[in-house]
Amino acid sequence: MPTETTTVERRQSDDDYTIRWYRPEDREGFLTLHDRVFSGFSAEWFDWKFADNPYLPEAPIVVAERDGRIVGARPNLAFQMRAGDTYHTAIQSCDTMVHEDHRRRGLFSRMSQRLFEDYADGGADFTFNVPNRMTTAGLAKLGCEIAGEHTTYYRVQDPAAYAGVDNRLAAVAGDRAARTYLRARGRRVDVPDEVSVTRHTEIPASTLARLYRRRPPTEIHAYRDEQFFEYRFGNPRWEYTVYTARLGGRPVAGVVTGTRETESGPVTNVADAVPLVGDAERDRALPALLDRLLADHTDSTVIAVRGDAIPPALLAAFGFHSDRRLPLRPLATPTTMIVSPVPPDGDWRVAGRDLRDISNWRPTFVEHNTT
Secondary structure, three states, X not given: OOOOOOOOOEEOOOOOOEEEEOOHHHXXXXXHHHHHHOOOOOHHHHHHHHHOOOOOOOOOEEEEEEOOEEEEEEEEEEEEEEEOOEEEEEEEEOOOEEOHHHOOOOHHHXXXXXXXXXXXOOOOOEEEEOOOHHHHHHHHHOXXXXXXEEOEEEEEOOHHHHHOOOOHXXXXXXXXXXXXXXXXXXXXXXXXXXXXEEEEOOOOHHHHHHHHHHOOOOOEEEOOOHHHHHHHOOOOOOEEEEEEEEEOOEEEEEEEEEEEEEOOEEEEEEEEEEOXXXXXXXXXXXXXXXXXXXXXXXXXXXXXXXXXXXOHHHHHHOOOEEOOOOOOOOOOOOEEEEEEEOOOOOOOEEOOEEOOOHHHEXXXXXXXXXX
């Protein structure tokens, strides 16, 4: 991990770039560059994502500096992961950026090498990433390997907005057809009367953590305790709502939704569902949870679910479609996961599970840094 010794600046004499770890006084320079490359992100967002992250003592960011200015950054979001009964710190690449005047000079590779070298002796055990194509290519050159594609299920409530159609007549017709279809699908689902659903606008972290502990999966996933739920759903770019279901007066299941505005209208992700592994009580409660959250999000253009924590057959009954199949496959952008031990020549197995095998993972949206 970074220490007094490892944070010594490294400069290559031929180009005067300094590759080093982020310092608190870099915050303004980081945000200036981030706004230039991405725009629309606040200081509050930065503090949540990096400064307040509880899983590493330092902000896991390597920067490139030239002439006293931050011209590149290789940030990461830290997680505590669980595999079987073992626990591991992992990092996920996010918000990677290089100023346009300093691209094609190897800064991404040099920042990545610094990151892996300094974490080789501890701090992060592995990295798992869901990057864009450019970053995927860069990570592959460093020794990372593609594990596979995550499956995302979409309930498209406004087809024109989802497909980017501008014609108003087509938009109105598509909206009416979609809502008629979705209402018909929903009427076929058995929503049991004995399940009571409560909507929470504050995160009931202790309840969600107890539900997670009932049936944790053996696959690799983010470990969910009270600290996790309090931190993870503090992202100021999303508005979160929690729904919990009770049977016989006891909480048996919960889901978390995140909603934000986009250019095409509001989008909602079902960010998490607990327990992650089903049992009779959880599976009895899930239809009531989905029925309620869908009723509360009729204005969203699309509602998405990542992974198989909610049974695909139940999602299909409510009108969700997989992005791996028609009709969505031609429109969807695949979510590819690329992984590596830290350092990249280390052990590819975690608790006996190969990082490169997507079936060894149990993802929801909480393991995706943008949600």
